[in-house]
Structure formats: structure tokens, C-alpha cells
Amino acid sequence: MAVIYERVALIGLGLIASSMAHAMRRRGLAGHIAGHARSAETREAVRRIGFADAVHDSAAEAVRDADLVVLAVPVGAMHAVAREIRPHLKPGATVTDVGSVKQAVIEAVGPHVPPGVHFVPSHPLAGTEHSGPYSGFATLFENRWWLLTPIDGTDPGATARLRRLYEGFGANVDEMDAPHHDLVLAVVSHTPHLIAYTMVGVADHLRRVSKSEVIKYSATGFRDFTRIAASDPTMWRDVFLTNKEATLDVLGRFTEELFVLQRAIRMGDGDQLHEYFTRTRDIRRGIIEAGQDTDAPDFGRARKEEA
Numbered sequence: 050m051a052v053i054y055e056r057v058a059l060i061g062l063g064l065i066a067s068s069m070a071h072a073m074r075r076r077g078l079a080g081h082i083a084g085h086a087r088s089a090e091t092r093e094a095v096r097r098i099g100f101a102d103a104v105h106d107s108a109a110e111a112v113r114d115a116d117l118v119v120l121a122v123p124v125g126a127m128h129a130v131a132r133e134i135r136p137h138l139k140p141g142a143t144v145t146d147v148g149s150v151k152q153a154v155i156e157a158v159g160p161h162v163p164p165g166v167h168f169v170p171s172h173p174l175a176g177t178e179h180s181g182p183y184s185g186f187a188t189l190f191e192n193r194w195w196l197l198t199p200i201d202g203t204d205p206g207a208t209a210r211l212r213r214l215y216e217g218f219g220a221n222v223d224e225m226d227a228p229h230h231d232l233v234l235a236v237v238s239h240t241p242h243l244i245a246y247t248m249v250g251v252a253d254h255l256r257r258v259s260k261s262e263v264i265k266y267s268a269t270g271f272r273d274f275t276r277i278a279a280s281d282p283t284m285w286r287d288v289f290l291t292n293k294e295a296t297l298d299v300l301g302r303f304t305e306e307l308f309v310l311q312r313a314i315r316m317g318d319g320d321q322l323h324e325y326f327t328r329t330r331d332i333r334r335g336i337i338e339a340g341q342d343t344d345a346p347d348f349g350r351a352r353k354e355e356a
């Protein structure tokens with residue numbers, strides 16, 4: 050494939066940035082990849098792994114001369130990073146981010162993007178429960194959605210070029226406005242994570258008070274919650290602090306549904322439970338038909354992703 054950006058700077062070098070670097074290298078989409086992470090430990094790890102051509106001690110140095118700057122830090126850190134790199138951005142460059150929440154990032158980063166630099170916010174709907182520079186792999190984005198939430202006045206040429214990069218990763222790209230993005234993600238990602246965290250918390254509490262065999266017998270369903278609840282605490286703290294309204298809205302609806310099912314159980318209303326579970330099963334079928342998961346038993350967990 051042809052080079053899409055001659056010089057790319059990745060700020061934050063964890064799961065998403067390292068996967069982007071592996072994908073850019075494998076498919077020849079970038080001429081030169083520079084990177085920066087907050088800790089000397091991560092920077093040293095990236096030098097050892099070797100997925101970046103240059104690792105810099107400051108974000109300001111990393112973005113110098115970059116045609117594309119990717120902010121791949123937790124949502125709560127976007128503001129400080131954007132403020133730091135502002136004076137060092139090359140005119141004509143594109144700045145994007147990969148944050149899981151879009152309205153808050155646009156508010157945090159937008160004011161720091163100088164005239165003549167394009168800001169195209171984005172979010173890959175791909176991830177794992179692992180984090181850090183060792184966790185990335187080149188195929189993470191294949192057949193996954195990558196959402197762009199361009200803001201008023203964004204140069205369509207800059208948006209189209211970024212779309213080509215993500216399509217080069219094998220991703221499917223869609224555009225939507227930021228408030229809609231945040232609501233959709235509250236339903237498909239943010240609230241499910243909160244529920245998984247809560248369920249694991251409840252089981253943990255029960256284990257402590259009753260010494261029950263939660264771990265030993267976890268393969269019955271609980272284990273699938275624990276995978277989600279093992280996701281990075283900093284990232285998810287920031288998601289809930291910044292996508293507050295939409296998450297609370299969806300959580301309110303969830304609580305209402307929970308009470309409906311609770312009542313059906315209490316009243317012994319088997320028909321209602323059966324009808325409800327039939328509907329939810331159809332959703333699972335739809336996800337498999339859309340190629341967003343496999344119908345292999347156990348979520349295809351035995352499948353090994355290669356780096």
C-alpha cells in the first residue's frame with residue numbers, strides 16, 4: 050500500500066497507539082513513526098519493542114514536523130497534551146485522537162488546535178482488556194468500525210485522508226456527530242462495562258463474606274464479566290467522568306428493565322422471561338451476521354491473535 054502520511058507522531062504508546070504503529074508498518078502506510086509516552090519505563094519498552102522509528106522524551110519534540118498527530122492517551126489527559134503540543138504543530142498537519150468519548154475531547158482539544166491545523170476526532174471500536182505498549186497487534190482494527198466525528202469547518206480533504214489511513218488498517222469507517230457518538234457508545238460499550246464492573250464487585254463481596262467458590266466455578270458466565278471488568282481503570286474512570294449524561298441516561302433505562310425482570314421472577318411469569326430472552330438472543334445473532342463476533346462457542350476465546 051502507498052504511504053498516506055510521511056511523518057506520524059503517536060502521543061501515548063499503549064494498546065491503541067502500538068496497534069496503529071504495527072498496522073502502519075505492516076501495510077506501509079507511514080514513512081516515519083515518532084512516539085512519546087509519559088513514563089521513562091514505557092518509552093524504554095517501546096525502544097526495545099521497536100514499533101516506532103524514534104521515541105522522544107517530550108510530546109513537543111515528537112510532534113515536530115509530523116503530518117499526522119494521534120492523541121492516544123486517556124480522555125482525561127487530552128487537554129494537557131493538546132496544550133503542550135500546540136506551539137509545535139506543523140501548519141497543514143492533521144491532529145486526531147482515539148478517545149472513547151467525543152464531546153469532552155472536542156471541548157478539551159479543539160481550543161488548542163491552531164488555525165491551519167486540521168482537527169479530526171475519531172474513535173476505533175476495537176480493543177482488548179489489555180493495555181500498555183506490549184499489548185498491541187497489527188490486526189486489532191481489521192473488520193472493526195472506526196468512527197469519525199468531524200466538527201464544523203473541518204477540511205473534508207483532511208477527513209478523507211484520515212479515513213484512507215483507517216481503511217488501510219482494514220477498518221470500516223463511519224461519520225457521525227459527537228453527541229450521537231457518545232449516546233451510542235453509552236449503550237454498546239460504556240454501560241455494559243459499568244455493569245460488568247458492578248457484577249464482579251458483587252461477586253467479590255459475596256466471596257469475601259461467604260467464602261463461596263466464585264473463581265472455581267466462574268466458567269458458567271461470570272468469567273465473561275471478569276474479562277470486561279479487567280479493563281484499564283484509568284481509561285474507564287475517565288470515560289464515566291466525561292460521558293456522564295449519556296451513561297446515566299442508559300443506566301436509568303437499564304435499572305427500569307432490571308426491575309421488570311425482577312418482578313417477572315418474583316411473580317413466576319415464565320412467559321415474560323422467555324419472550325425477553327428470545328429477543329436478546331436475536332441481538333446476538335445480528336452481531337454475528339454483521340461479522341462483529343464469531344459464533345464459535347465461548348466467544349471464540351481459543352483463537353490466538355498474532356502481533
Ligand code: NAP
Pocket residue numbers: 060061062063064065066085086087088089091092121122123124126129130147148149150172173174175176177178179180181182281284
Ligand atoms: P493504554 O494502553 O493504557 O495507554 C495509554 C498511554 O497513554 C500510555 O502510553 C501512557 O503512558 C500514556 N499517558 C497516560 N497519561 C498520559 C499523560 N498525561 N501524558 C502523556 N501520556 C500519557 O491506553 P489505550 O487502551 O491505548 O487507550 C488510549 C486511548 O484510546 C484512550 O483515550 C481510550 O479511551 C481510547 N480507546 C481505548 C480502547 C481500548 O479498548 N483500550 C478502545 C478504543 C479507544 P505511560 O505508559 O507512560 O503511563
